[in-house]
Amino acid sequence: MTTVEHSADLAKAGANITTRWQGAMFLARHYPLGAAGAIILIIFVLTAIFAGSLSPFDPTLTNSGASLARPGSAHWLGADFMGRDVFSRIVGGSQISLAVGLGSIVLGCLVGVPIGLLSGYFGGWLDLIVQRVIDMMQSLPLLVTALVMAAALGPSLRNTIIAIAIPLVPSISRIVRSNTLALKEMPFIEAARAIGLSETWIAIRHVLPNTLAPLIVLVTAQFGSAILVEASLSFLGLGVPEPYPSWGRMLSESAAEYMRAAPWLVVFPGLAISLVVFGANLLGDALRDMLDPRLRR
């Protein structure tokens, strides 16, 4: 392979990207669905950050005069039976969803990544024991484990994050472990040993960064699941308690009595949940395609 052909190959693969903007345009052209997902998530995050200035009302403010108000100029997306503005509550709820999504992912990674790395790189009896425990945890679905955890811990924002993070640990540590197992046989790991690096250093500086690509894919998809599980827990009354506006609890408060009379109480929070989860899944799928070497070459 001559250098000229080589650089042409690289250009085709997008390696000639020099600025962030060029990079973004390259991705948008090749992965339009992923770009749509990214835009949805960016809007979601911006909404959560600027929730205070975006919402016309205090999301917890009750107003008997506006009880079950229809969507209109006063209340854009209507008001619930206590007269709380639905739009403001959805905007406020984005903070809860983001906090739970990010919080549980970060906590799950803090626990799961070291477990996976230790288990995969150093192996032995530790790997055997850890993997059997993880097998047991993985035999239960995310929601069921989270439900048990949330019930045991009691409803609060912090406990909800913990309850969702714990069942995420198995899948995170599994993916780190399986990639570590493949990576530790790579020649560059042996080359790293040959220059005298210690095993701990090799594990952290050479193995771990190479497991990040599949981990990012997993985490993006799980971000959507975490938000969905939070909504489910809150719907069941085990998630984030009053007075925080949670999308899941907005559904549960209204679903039984007001679905016919005031469908906007159910439709809009439901849409918010679907849209964010959909966005996370789109982005996760696109990232998986992008980072999969078989699809890339």
Add this chain to the structure above:
Amino acid sequence: MRLQPDQQTGPGDRAAGEALSLSRAAPVLEVNALKTYFFTRSGAVKAVDGVSFALARGETLAIVGESGCGKSVTALSLMRLIPDPPGRIVGGSIRLDNVDILSLDDDEMRAMRGRDISMIFQEPMTSLNPVMTIGRQIGEVLKLHQTLTNSELRKKVVALLSLVRIPEPAQRAREYPHQLSGGMRQRVMIAIALACNPKVLIADEPTTALDVTVQAQILELIVDLQKKLGTAVILITHDLGLVAQTAQRVIVMYAGRKVEEAAVGALFAGPQHQYTRGLMASLPRLGLLRGETASTGRLQEIPGMVPPLTNLPAGCAFAPRCPRADERCAAENPPYEEKTAGHWAACWHPGPSNGRGHD
């Protein structure tokens, strides 16, 4: 420095001393009766079984043999990088600059790797970390073994890249391995291996994975840098052409043992062991061996395969494949002895067939 090479090392090393005036100085590396076994379910695989040799400062020693003859395991043993389990160095000694590296603890051994002894691998495409810039990967070995400020480190990295003749070194240092061709990556590997100016460089088939045109450049680079830095090189290869171009001395290995050792000229002029003769006959080339290959008009091959190392024949390991094997070859292991001055081999019927052979 106290050294008793004649008592501590095998006869082959004395042979080397006579063959090469360089060896009169203390050898930088002495390997004595090295045994590396792999313990598997089907028994102990004797990958390296009693190999001895010495390496003089600045010398190039080639170790040749076909796949599975133990040459790569020998190299990994010198680095103490044999995967354990299943492998283990079960006997012998390795002295690097008069330090017995088999008696070092793990930390001490780690400090030697990359600083006193380093290695270039066969696969330049996968021997670099894909998510780290090459500058950082070169910097890593420097940081580990030397104390440098950040600006010194950057300068040294760029200097190393230009030493291995990579154009635009400052810019290349910021690039990732996938932006480099195979030849370039092998140059980077050489830069990493030579960064701390090691005493011994092991090159394990350094050009096998490269294009033929690039092979010559890489080889030339290794030889040049060796002269410039005075590094002793162990070149592990199955390519006899490579050996003729670069090495001063050759060891031929078969089934985990040394079967022949000579200065490169002597070996090519008169190979003693029948295995070496077979290797040379299977080379596509004109001239020296024309008389043997012209009769058939096609390349010769060595029939059969290397015997399983768990179950070696009682006599000469090469006997089942040897055209001149007889009952004695099958029953008795030939002694490793000096056939002509400085030329050692382990064979009952050495030399060409019209020599002293009886068949």
